[in-house]
Amino acid sequence: MAISSYELHGERPLYAYYGSSMFIILTLGLLGNTLTLIILFHPHHRKKRMTSMMVNLCAADLLVCLLGYTVAVSYNTTDFANTGEAPVLCFWLAIVNCVTGLASIASLTAMAVLSYRGIARNEFSQQNRMSRKLEVLLISGTWIYAIMLTIPPAFGWNRFIPIPSRISCHPDWYSSKLSDQAYIIYLTLFGFFIPLLVIICSFTGIYRYIKNTSVPQGMADGSAQERQRRSIRKTLKIVIAMTMAFFISWFPYAFSSLVGSALGHESISPAYSMIPELMAKASVIYNPIIYVLLNAKFRLTLLNMLSCSWNRVGDNSTDDSDLDNGSTSGGQEMFRNTVGIGHAREA
Numbered sequence: 001m002a003i004s005s006y007e008l009h010g011e012r013p014l015y016a017y018y019g020s021s022m023f024i025i026l027t028l029g030l031l032g033n034t035l036t037l038i039i040l041f042h043p044h045h046r047k048k049r050m051t052s053m054m055v056n057l058c059a060a061d062l063l064v065c066l067l068g069y070t071v072a073v074s075y076n077t078t079d080f081a082n083t084g085e086a087p088v089l090c091f092w093l094a095i096v097n098c099v100t101g102l103a104s105i106a107s108l109t110a111m112a113v114l115s116y117r118g119i120a121r122n123e124f125s126q127q128n129r130m131s132r133k134l135e136v137l138l139i140s141g142t143w144i145y146a147i148m149l150t151i152p153p154a155f156g157w158n159r160f161i162p163i164p165s166r167i168s169c170h171p172d173w174y175s176s177k178l179s180d181q182a183y184i185i186y187l188t189l190f191g192f193f194i195p196l197l198v199i200i201c202s203f204t205g206i207y208r209y210i211k212n213t214s215v216p217q218g219m220a221d222g223s224a225q226e227r228q229r230r231s232i233r234k235t236l237k238i239v240i241a242m243t244m245a246f247f248i249s250w251f252p253y254a255f256s257s258l259v260g261s262a263l264g265h266e267s268i269s270p271a272y273s274m275i276p277e278l279m280a281k282a283s284v285i286y287n288p289i290i291y292v293l294l295n296a297k298f299r300l301t302l303l304n305m306l307s308c309s310w311n312r313v314g315d316n317s318t319d320d321s322d323l324d325n326g327s328t329s330g331g332q333e334m335f336r337n338t339v340g341i342g343h344a345r346e347a
Contacts, residue, residue: 018167018274022069025282029065032288033058039291039301050114050239052135054287056107056142057242060100061284068096069281072168090169094160095150097168101250102146102191104283108243109195110138112202115239119206119232149191158183164270168277173261184261192254199243206236234294241290249283252276 037058040051072093114130130138153159153171158180161172171187172180210232253276260266266273291298 018278021278022072022281025278025285026065026069029061029069029284032285033061033065035302035305036288036291037062039298039305042301042305044297044301049118049130050111050235052130052139053107053111053114056139057104057287060103060107061287064096064100065284068093068100071096090162091154091160094153094169094171097170098150099143099146101280101283102149103142104246105191105195106142106145108239108246109198110142111239112199112243115236116202116205119209149187152183152186163277164266164268164273166270167274170257173257174263174265176264181261188254188258192250196247203236203240203243238290238294241294242287245286245290246283249286250280253280 037055039045040055040058045051071089158175159172160169162169171184173184175181256268256273256276260268268276292302293299
């Protein structure tokens with residue numbers, strides 16, 4: 001017996017709520033990430049150390065909006081009950097959502113590790129921006145990593161199925177087959193817990209470094225070293241805020257899916273399953289907001305762009321961070337100043 005779209009989506013008010021919420025997320029995600037991408041290619045921002053990874057994050061968010069969320073509209077306005085167990089659009093939605101989400105996790109992990117190596121281990125380059133070779137390796141690596149974690153269901157290791165509310169699709173978390181459960185372990189271990197552990201370790205190392213690095217006596221509060229310390233802290237606030245926003249968005253979905261996998265069936269009702277799904281999808285709107293709130297020069301560039309003053313960046317702003325000056329160059333200046341003071345005292 002065929003199932004109607006009404007039965008698939010439950011009560012119409014909930015379906016309307018999901019549709020209106022997705023419209024808001026899609027609009028804000030496209031607008032915010034498009035503006036962010038334009039600003040990151042501004043001459044003042046595009047040569048900074050973290051810009052390439054920020055562009056990669058924007059690209060992932062834009063791709064899921066354009067190739068995933070727009071397709072979801074078609075998926076949810078058509079009766080797919082008669083198209084078989086694995087309709088093409090269901091498969092496509094799952095692939096796009098998984099690949100872009102995992103690429104974002106990999107980008108945030110890379111940013112955390114770069115911050116740690118640049119600040120805590122004094123591994124500084126002579127220029128603000130990473131070498132082109134390293135950028136290509138990091139960006140291509142994030143997408144290869146995401147594809148390697150996502151593609152197995154296409155070859156029979158697990159499968160993609162509709163989520164309980166039937167508004168989107170995901171891997172089969174509820175299968176009792178040992179091989180399917182092995183894929184879930186593989187996906188969650190390498191796609192969530194290991195990146196989270198790496199990020200926590202990186203930020204812990206940075207915190208210890210900053211805590212144990214004191215300003216030498218005799219250095220004024222307005223000295224170059226103190227300014228660079230403030231720059232590093234501002235950089236970390238942005239990277240940490242981006243990471244926390246992403247994981248907070250995805251945690252309810254990951255938790256409910258893992259509980260469902262342990263139980264062997266859906267852990268929450270179809271109606272309530274919309275909530276973690278929407279929270280995860282809303283992750284595309286947070287990064288532009290974080291950039292605007294925590295980075296003065298990014299905010300000023302945006303205002304100048306909107307007022308058609310593209311070439312005016314606002315050099316009078318003192319709110320610098322790696323997104324403006326590069327955390328590694330800031331740490332390098334701190335290191336040089338500290339060494340120089342030590343040599344002077346020895347003399």
